[in-house]
Amino acid sequence: MKNELDEYRSRDGLSQGELADAVGVSRQTINAIERERYNPSLELAFKLAAQFDCAVEELFDPALDGSA
Amino acid sequence: MTATESPGTTRLSKRRTYRRLMYLAVFGGTGIGFLLRYLDYPVVGEAVYWVGIVAFIAVWKGSDVQLMDERDWALERRASLSALQIVGATMVVVASGSRLVTWLTDYTVPTLVWGALYGYIGLFIVFGLSYLWHRSRL
Numbered sequence: 001m002k003n004e005l006d007e008y009r010s011r012d013g014l015s016q017g018e019l020a021d022a023v024g025v026s027r028q029t030i031n032a033i034e035r036e037r038y039n040p041s042l043e044l045a046f047k048l049a050a051q052f053d054c055a056v057e058e059l060f061d062p063a064l065d066g067s068a
Numbered sequence: 069m070t071a072t073e074s075p076g077t078t079r080l081s082k083r084r085t086y087r088r089l090m091y092l093a094v095f096g097g098t099g100i101g102f103l104l105r106y107l108d109y110p111v112v113g114e115a116v117y118w119v120g121i122v123a124f125i126a127v128w129k130g131s132d133v134q135l136m137d138e139r140d141w142a143l144e145r146r147a148s149l150s151a152l153q154i155v156g157a158t159m160v161v162v163a164s165g166s167r168l169v170t171w172l173t174d175y176t177v178p179t180l181v182w183g184a185l186y187g188y189i190g191l192f193i194v195f196g197l198s199y200l201w202h203r204s205r206l
Contacts, residue, residue: 026083029139041138 003060006034008052023047086131093123152195159188 009019009030016034020027023044032038033048040048049056097120104113128135163185166177 024134025137025139029137032139038139038142044138 001036001039001060001062003033003036005030005048005059008054008059009034012052019048019051022051082131082133083135086127086133087135090124090127090135093120093127096120097123152191155188155191159185159192 009016014022016030017027020030023030024047025044029038029040029044033040045056045060049059052059097117101113101117101120104110104116107113162181166181166185169175170177
């Protein structure tokens, strides 16, 4: 799924590892989401949105995916 | 912790270490157990095998960091599904082929093959029961 995770993470100056630690997953999981190879669970999507203080739909856009 | 290490990297490093330890325990225990059985030390081999299993569970349940996250579980689900599909397709072909060979020729299909097929059937029975159980809860 298309997402803005990379942009939000860079904006806050976080590494993938730091973000992963903040939301309780592995760095590989954050990397997979950023590369659009893995769609996070709702729970993780909400955690990520809370981390960046934004709405889930600002972070993830299924409409841009082409498969939605 | 050094100045360049963040709590995140420490946790990631611990996670990696624990996971390696977990896999080392189970694969090491199984491998050494097999070797000892091969060298005619069956009881010691069995003991080593169980030490590996128990160590695997101890590291998995006893570590203070999360060793698996949702992507790991998703990977396991996908790998399990692929394995089941491969086994299913193999079973369909091999079972039919074995029956035909038995009926049409003088060749006797080895009991090992029948044993493997019954094992696969058992696997699919367990899958079916597991599926029904999960369906009743979802």
